[in-house]
Amino acid sequence: MRFAVVVFPGSNCDMDLVHAIEDVLGEEVNPVWHHESDLSSYDAILLPGGFSYGDYLRCGSLARFSPVMEAVKKEAEAGKLVVGICNGFQILTEAGLLPGALMRNDHLQFRCEIEPISVEKADSAFTMHYEQGETVQIPIAHAEGNYFCDDETLQRLEASGQILFRYAGKNPNGALANIAGITNEKGNVLGMMPHPERAIVDWMGSPDGARLFTSMLAYWKENHAS
Amino acid sequence: MIEPTAEQIRDQELYKEMGLTSEEYEQVKGHLGRLPNWTEVGIYSVMWSEHCSYKNSKPLLRKFPTTGPRILLGPGEGAGVIDIGDEQAVVFKIESHNHPSAVEPFQGAATGVGGIIRDVFSMGARPVALLNSLRFGELDSSRVRYLFDNVVSGIAHYGNCIGIPTVGGEVFFDNAYDGNPLVNAMCVGIINHKDLQKGVAVGVGNPVIYVGASTGRDGIHGATFASEELNESSEEKRPAVQVGDPFMEKLLLEACLEMVEQNMLLGIQDMGAAGLTCSSAEMAAKGGQGLDLNLDLVPQRETGMTSYEIMLSESQERMLLVVEKGREAEIMAICDKWGLQSAVIGQVTDGNQYRLFQHGELVADIPVNTLVDDAPVYVREEKVPTYYVENESVDPTDALANIDANEAIEKILQSPNMASKKYVFQQYDYMVRTSTAVRPGSDAAVVVIRGTEKALAMSTDGNSRYVYLDPVNGGRIAVAESARNVVCSGAEPLGITDCLNFGSPEKPEVYWQLSKAIDGMSEMCEVLQTPVVGGNVSLYNETKGQPIYPTPVVGMVGLIEKREHITTQAFKQNGDVLILLGDTAIELGGSELQQAYTATIAGRAPILDSGKEKALQQAVLTAIRQGLVQSAHDVSEGGLALAVAESCISGNLGAKIQVETDYDPTLYLFSETQSRILLSVSKDKVEELVQTMEQFHVPAQVIGQVTEGNLEVHVNDQLVIDRSVAQLTNHWEEAIPCKMTASSTSTN
Numbered sequence: 001m002r003f004a005v006v007v008f009p010g011s012n013c014d015m016d017l018v019h020a021i022e023d024v025l026g027e028e029v030n031p032v033w034h035h036e037s038d039l040s041s042y043d044a045i046l047l048p049g050g051f052s053y054g055d056y057l058r059c060g061s062l063a064r065f066s067p068v069m070e071a072v073k074k075e076a077e078a079g080k081l082v083v084g085i086c087n088g089f090q091i092l093t094e095a096g097l098l099p100g101a102l103m104r105n106d107h108l109q110f111r112c113e114i115e116p117i118s119v120e121k122a123d124s125a126f127t128m129h130y131e132q133g134e135t136v137q138i139p140i141a142h143a144e145g146n147y148f149c150d151d152e153t154l155q156r157l158e159a160s161g162q163i164l165f166r167y168a169g170k171n172p173n174g175a176l177a178n179i180a181g182i183t184n185e186k187g188n189v190l191g192m193m194p195h196p197e198r199a200i201v202d203w204m205g206s207p208d209g210a211r212l213f214t215s216m217l218a219y220w221k222e223n224h225a226s
Numbered sequence: 227m228i229e230p231t232a233e234q235i236r237d238q239e240l241y242k243e244m245g246l247t248s249e250e251y252e253q254v255k256g257h258l259g260r261l262p263n264w265t266e267v268g269i270y271s272v273m274w275s276e277h278c279s280y281k282n283s284k285p286l287l288r289k290f291p292t293t294g295p296r297i298l299l300g301p302g303e304g305a306g307v308i309d310i311g312d313e314q315a316v317v318f319k320i321e322s323h324n325h326p327s328a329v330e331p332f333q334g335a336a337t338g339v340g341g342i343i344r345d346v347f348s349m350g351a352r353p354v355a356l357l358n359s360l361r362f363g364e365l366d367s368s369r370v371r372y373l374f375d376n377v378v379s380g381i382a383h384y385g386n387c388i389g390i391p392t393v394g395g396e397v398f399f400d401n402a403y404d405g406n407p408l409v410n411a412m413c414v415g416i417i418n419h420k421d422l423q424k425g426v427a428v429g430v431g432n433p434v435i436y437v438g439a440s441t442g443r444d445g446i447h448g449a450t451f452a453s454e455e456l457n458e459s460s461e462e463k464r465p466a467v468q469v470g471d472p473f474m475e476k477l478l479l480e481a482c483l484e485m486v487e488q489n490m491l492l493g494i495q496d497m498g499a500a501g502l503t504c505s506s507a508e509m510a511a512k513g514g515q516g517l518d519l520n521l522d523l524v525p526q527r528e529t530g531m532t533s534y535e536i537m538l539s540e541s542q543e544r545m546l547l548v549v550e551k552g553r554e555a556e557i558m559a560i561c562d563k564w565g566l567q568s569a570v571i572g573q574v575t576d577g578n579q580y581r582l583f584q585h586g587e588l589v590a591d592i593p594v595n596t597l598v599d600d601a602p603v604y605v606r607e608e609k610v611p612t613y614y615v616e617n618e619s620v621d622p623t624d625a626l627a628n629i630d631a632n633e634a635i636e637k638i639l640q641s642p643n644m645a646s647k648k649y650v651f652q653q654y655d656y657m658v659r660t661s662t663a664v665r666p667g668s669d670a671a672v673v674v675i676r677g678t679e680k681a682l683a684m685s686t687d688g689n690s691r692y693v694y695l696d697p698v699n700g701g702r703i704a705v706a707e708s709a710r711n712v713v714c715s716g717a718e719p720l721g722i723t724d725c726l727n728f729g730s731p732e733k734p735e736v737y738w739q740l741s742k743a744i745d746g747m748s749e750m751c752e753v754l755q756t757p758v759v760g761g762n763v764s765l766y767n768e769t770k771g772q773p774i775y776p777t778p779v780v781g782m783v784g785l786i787e788k789r790e791h792i793t794t795q796a797f798k799q800n801g802d803v804l805i806l807l808g809d810t811a812i813e814l815g816g817s818e819l820q821q822a823y824t825a826t827i828a829g830r831a832p833i834l835d836s837g838k839e840k841a842l843q844q845a846v847l848t849a850i851r852q853g854l855v856q857s858a859h860d861v862s863e864g865g866l867a868l869a870v871a872e873s874c875i876s877g878n879l880g881a882k883i884q885v886e887t888d889y890d891p892t893l894y895l896f897s898e899t900q901s902r903i904l905l906s907v908s909k910d911k912v913e914e915l916v917q918t919m920e921q922f923h924v925p926a927q928v929i930g931q932v933t934e935g936n937l938e939v940h941v942n943d944q945l946v947i948d949r950s951v952a953q954l955t956n957h958w959e960e961a962i963p964c965k966m967t968a969s970s971t972s973t974n
Contacts, residue, residue, distance in 0.1 A: 009565060010473050012389020016660040019676070049658075051387040054473025110382050110653045141386070141655040195657070203663045203674070203789065 001220045003029040004042040006072070006088075008063045013049035013085065013197065020197035021046075024213045034066040043220055044081040045072055047088030049141070049195060059102060059144045060090035069095055081125055081216055082189040086142055089181075089191030098184055098191045099157070100149030105142070106174025112141040114205050117180055117194055118168040121161050124183065125219040126190050129211040135168045136208035138194040140180075145193040147175040147182075157182055165192055229532065232261035244271035245454065250602055257596040265534045265582070265590045269597065272500035272538060273507060276765050279601035282731040283763045286741050289748045290758040296720060297757055303425060304345040304496060305415070306759020308720045310785050313419050314675070316682060317351035320359070320412035320723045320781040322764035326467040327380075327409040328456055331373045335380030335409050336470040337542050342413040343390065344496035347479050348545065350423035350486040351415030354659060355673050356385050358395040358411045359686040359725070359779040363404030365642055365965040370399075373407050375966070380470075381411070382653040387472035388479065391662055392654035394671035395686050399642045402690070405769030406456055410725040410762075412781040414684055416675060421486050425495035427509040427517055427548045427574045432492060434506065434519065434572040435557055438478045438544040441502070442527035444468045445540025455730060455768040474543040474566075481564040482545060490556055493548035503537045505546045506572075507580055511598035513548075519572035521584040533582060533589040548574060608741055609734030617695060622814040622829040623893055629823060631892045631939065631946040635871060636957055638818050638864050638896070645961035667876065668794040669711040669860050672786065681786040683717035689863065690775035691816035692831035697739045697776060701746025702834040703900060707862055708782035709754050713843045714858040714903060716791035716850045717784025719754055724761040724780050729773020731765050739776040740765075747778060753836040754843070756782065793850050795859035797877030802856050802932040803912050804881060806866065808842055808902035809925050812893050818864045819896040834900045838924075842901050845922035854907060854915045861902035867895040867939070867947065869904045874937050875955045883930035883939040891941035906932055 003021050007014045014031055021029040032039065039045055052063035063069070069091075076082045076097055084092040092098045105111055114137050122132040130136065149157070154177060157163050165181035173193075181192030196209030230240055241251045244267060254262050254270045262270065276282050292300035298315055299307035305319035323338025339356060346353045358381055363370040374397075385392045390413070427434065445468035485491055493513065495505040502524070510517040521536050531539075549557055554570055561568040575581075580594040638644050651666035663681060664672035670685035687708035693700030709719040724747065729736040751758060761781075767774045786792055814820050815829030849855050857877065861869040874881050887894040907915050912928070919926035937954060939947035 010387075010476055012387075012476065012658055016658065019660060050389055051473060051476075054387065054471070054476075056473065109379075110386055110655070112655050112657065113652055139657050141657060143386075198657045198660050200660075203792070204657075204660065205665065 001027045001043045001217055002041065003027060003044050003046060004032045004039055005029060005046045005048055006034060006068050007031045008034045008052035008066055010052045010054055011048050011050035013195065016197045017046050017048045020200050021213060024200050024210045025217050027217065032068065034068045036068050037071050039071040039075050044216060045075055047084040047091055049086030049088060052087055052091065060087060060094040063091045064095040073097065076189050079186070079188050083126065084191040085195055085197070086193055089193055090144065092189065092191045097189050098182060099153045100147055102144050103146040103148050104144050105146050110143040111172050114139045115172055115194060116168040117165050120163050120166055124164055124187055126212055126215050127164055128218055129215040137199065137206035138196055138209050139198045139205070140172060140194050142193055145173040145175065147179040149176065160185060164190065165194065229264040229534065232263050235264065235267055236261055241267050241271065244268060245275060246271045250274060253602065257593060257600065265537060266592060268534045268538050269503050269590060269592065272503055273597040274601045276763065277499050278504055280763055281602050282604050282606060282765060283726065283740065284603050285605050286744045289744050291748060291751050292757050292759065294755060294757045297759060301758065301760045304348045306721065306723060307349065307422065308759060310680065312678060315417050315419055316720065316783055317346050317349045317415040317417050318413065318723055318781065318783055319345050319760045320410055320725045320779065321345065321762040322725050322727060323409045323411065324406065324727065324764050324767055325456060327377055328407055330467040331376035332380040333469050334467050335377040336384040337468045338409050338411045339381055339384040340470045340472065340475050340542055341498045342411045343388065343475065344498060344545065346413040346415040347482055348423065348425065348494050348496045349415070349417065350421040351417035352483060353390045353413050353415045354661060355414040355671065355684060356390050356392040356411065357671065357684060357686045357781060358392065359688065360395065360397045361403040361408035361777060362399050363401055364399055367404065370404065371966060377407065377409055378650050378653055384470055384472045386655040388476045389658050391656045391658050393656050393662055393673060394666050394684060397647055397650055400775065402775040406767045406774050408727050408767065408777060410727070410779050412686055412723065414682065414783060423486060423491055423494050425509050426493040426513040427515050428492055428513040429550065430515065430574055430576045432548055432551050432574045433554055433570045434517065434574065435547040435549060435554065435568055436524060436544065436571045437481065437547060437561055437566055437568045439471060439474050439541055440525040440527035441536055441539045442541045443531065443535055443539060446535060446538045455766045468540050468542050470542050477564040477566055478543055478545060481560050481566055484560050485557060490549055490553055491547055492550060495546050497544040497546055499540065501538065501540045507594055507597045509546065509548065510580055510594045513574065516575035516577040516579045516594060517572060518575050518581045518583065521582055523569050523571040525567050525569055533584045537582065606731050606737040607734040608738040610738060611735035617829055620829040622820050623812060625824050626814060626819060626893060627890070629892045631867065631895055632949060634819060634892055634896060635867050635947055635949065637822050638868060639871060639954055639958045640961040641818060641822055642962055642965060644818060644864055644868060646959045648959060649962040649966065663792055664715060664794055668715065670715040672715055672792050674789060679788045681789060681792060683712040683715040683784040683786055684782065685711040686779055686781045687711060688777055688779040690777040691827050693743050693778060694775045695816045695827060695829065696831040697742035698746040699831045699834050701743035701778060702750040702836060703831070704778050704780045705747050705750035705754065705756065706834055706839045706900065707860065708780040709756060709843060710860045710903065712782050712784030713847050714793065714795065714860050716793040717786045718847060719756045719782055719784045721756050721759045722751065722780050722782050724758055724778055726763045727767055727774065727777040727779065728765050729768045733773065736773050743776055743778050750836055753840050791850055793855055793858050795873050795876055796857055797873045797879040797881065797906050797932045798856040799908065800879060800932055800934045802906040802908055803928055804883065804930045804932065805905045805907055805915065806902060806927050806929045807846065807905065807919060807924050809899065810866065810894065810897055810902065811899045812889050812897050813899045814893065814897060817896065817898045832898050832900050839901045841922045842903060842924050845919050845924040846903055849915055849918045852918065854911045854918065855905055856908055857906040859904045861904055863898065865896040865898050871937060871954055873904065874951045875958055878951065880933040880935040880951050881930055881937055882933050885929050885941055887941060891946045894941065895939065
């Protein structure tokens with residue numbers, strides 16, 4: 001399985017994701033500069049956390065215009081797995097690949113801590129190695145993670161099982177319905193505020209994020225059985 | 227603005243506005259053999275400011291040990307460099323941004339972080355961690371709450387955005403810092419030996435290249451501002467504070483490290499304090515060359531900037547490079563990739579002249595060595611302060627009789643100095659780079675080195691109350707405690723960077739504090755073999771004529787050989803045996819107990835015996851490496867009582883302590899006698915551990931065990947503390963948030 005990690009100017013979790021893929025899966029992974037216009041040779045595309053373009057104007061609002069985003073859209077439409085983590089989630093909502101928006105945390109501060117996260121749906125491409133309803137420990141680190149969408153969208157997200165993760169403890173940012181991660185309707189594009197790449201071995205504080213990556217690999221293998 | 231003429235500068239003594247004395251002005255005239263113009267006076271005044279020249283502290287700084295078998299580079303370059311094996315080295319430095327933070331806390335703190343990061347990557351190193359050390363007045367004041375909140379936000383803003391984890395630090399509140407907060411930032415980087423860079427200009431004809439943000443009118447004369455006392459008009463100095471752009475610095479960082487990796491650079495230096503002036507003059511002086519700069523080529527943010535403004539600007543996120551002639555295009559290509567502007571602005575010349583051209587005219591012509599090597603040096607007068615003499619006869623215990631230990635532990639856990647700093651560190655991204663193995667809140671932070679079994683432990687420390695009461699012992703303790711912290715995390719201390727925050731050196735009592743503190747620190751550095759590899763001096767920390775407590779802050783870095791040695795302060799398991807290492811006397815001068823119950827400090831600080839300290843640290847490191855230790859925690863502020871409570875809280879476990887003493891139980895439990903560490907050890911390892919301690923002649927006393935119940939302390943078979951850990955945790959966690967949500971109209 002081949003992974004691309006898109007590097008925007010100001011991305012800062014790009015190498016963390018590369019290392020996580022190497023360490024957890026041992027699969028091929030390449031950092032890809034944001035000028036790249038063809039991602040067709042990759043099986044999964046990861047948009048990392050950080051501060052693309054300094055998060056100036058609004059988080060993710062400038063990155064959506066990077067040349068690489070056309071390619072990301074194309075591969076998403078083709079059914080490839082796309083994951084946006086933190087700033088990556090913000091970019092995916094700005095680019096219209098996921099519904100809703102990430103607003104400033106309700107307490108107005110940056111928040112970094114390991115959070116209990118509940119897995120709301122364990123039969124997705126990203127969560128098949130988790131148990132339904134399981135609570136896992138995954139870190140968050142953001143100032144704009146307050147998920148919001150209109151009522152209609154929320155009902156649709158709930159009804160079609162697009163909410164993969166919710167905050168299981170105290171809501172750390174004011175997110176609507178405690179939403180921590182959602183997919184698109186097809187289920188191949190995931191955006192999440194928690195950082196699974198920061199929780200892959202015990203010494204990091206939790207190993208629970210690793211299963212997100214192993215799920216993706218297992219899903220890909222199922223769908224590419226030769 | 228029309229610039230004064232050279233004659234006007236002389237006749238109206240305008241040089242004094244820039245911080246030059248009449249004697250210094252005469253020296254400048256002597257060096258030039260003529261009257262200096264406005265730009266030249268500006269250049270001399272910043273280069274000779276305390277911030278750049280250390281003219282008041284240099285003779286004292288020479289007392290520090292700066293060499294050792296592992297030291298690859300001591301003070302003098304951007305940051306110190308220490309070998310950690312496998313052709314790798316650790317690069318680190320601490321620096322103050324006190325004055326800017328006092329008038330513009332958010333940007334002052336943010337640019338302090340930005341500056342120290344540039345110091346580290348200009349050495350060619352990849353920054354891997356940030357720490358800080360902060361001092362404020364008491365949180366009852368709304369001004370202090372404003373400063374505190376904005377300093378923390380500013381640090382978070384810069385560090386989080388650039389993607390370097392802020393893994394540790396300390397925050398201390400005391401009225402001594404009411405008008406003059408301290409903001410010290412430390413950066414730690416890792417480098418391959420072969421990539422080590424230097425700030426030199428070499429090779430006649432080689433181009434000088436400017437990279438990064440444009441030069442604006444911000445921060446003009448920041449270094450001079452940092453070298454004077456704060457007063458009522460300091461608010462007007464707000465334009466001397468720069469505005470940071472961490473996104474720009476992220477691009478600059480990646481671009482510079484690409485150039486390093488491709489071995490393109492002959493010299494590189496950050497444009498930090500005193501901006502283009504200091505970086506270019508120091509590079510030329512170190513290279514033993516002259517330099518010509520054409521200021522018309524300097525990227526400028528505003529039109530009509532004078533040579534004075536361009537040279538004195540402290541606009542952030544700029545770097546100066548010297549490369550081999552002919553390689554300019556390679557540099558430009560990397561800059562283009564990262565969207566950075568760059569420009570060749572001059573060249574290295576034969577000889578010793580530092581020449582600046584603007585609009586085709588020579589606007590400054592200075593022998594470069596006179597800016598750097600011939601800066602004045604002052605040995606100031608020392609005088610023992612009267613408070614120190616008076617304190618000789620004060621017995622701190624007189625005012626501390628009959629204190630209930632239950633009440634004391636709750637009270638001290640809620641003191642903002644001892645309370646949880648989660649309010650602060652949860653605003654910092656301490657996990658980016660996925661290397662943080664010990665997160666903020668233990669004795670030291672630990673960052674693993676990818677691709678190896680090794681890790682780095684790091685801590686910042688400095689108890690200024692001790693230094694105020696007794697600068698020699700206080701200086702020893704500052705070094706010893708930071709070393710003890712990294713030892714408790716399983717590391718061998720390697721070396722320190724220090725930030726000396728003091729009042730005006732022109733006051734003999736302050737100069738005495740500085741001199742004695744350096745004596746104490748130097749002795750401890752010698753004994754622990756942790757040389758000083760760099761740092762910063764911040765003098766003139768005074769408001770309304772009142773100096774701050776003398777505050778040397780020590781940033782210590784230690785090496786952990788194997789990840790399995792990483793140890794934290796948290797109790798691990800019910801039934802583990804608690805062992806107190808070191809002897810306990812009654813030493814309460816400058817203690818938390820004294821501050822909590824008398825609202826002041828008096829007497830003498832605890833005594834530190836450097837030999838005992840060394841033995842203790844060696845013994846504990848040996849025991850950790852033998853796999854005998856479950857948890858280790860330095861016994862410091864708040865004494866044994868607080869050490870046990872903190873280990874209970876962080877491990878979410880209880881403890882039952884039984885000790886015997888001839889002293890008053892509360893005094894015994896809260897005494898701050900140095901050279902003590904609290905260990906928890908599994909039952910089957912106790913015997914072996916005690917033997918190890920005997921080998922090092924370290925007193926080891928079994929004082930109880932870890933439980934799943936309350937924190938219970940029995941002294942002479944009498945139960946003196948009995949509190950649920952949940953309740954203590956609540957007090958400890960809520961103290962600072964509670965203060966911060968107080969009505970903003972309450973005081974001040």
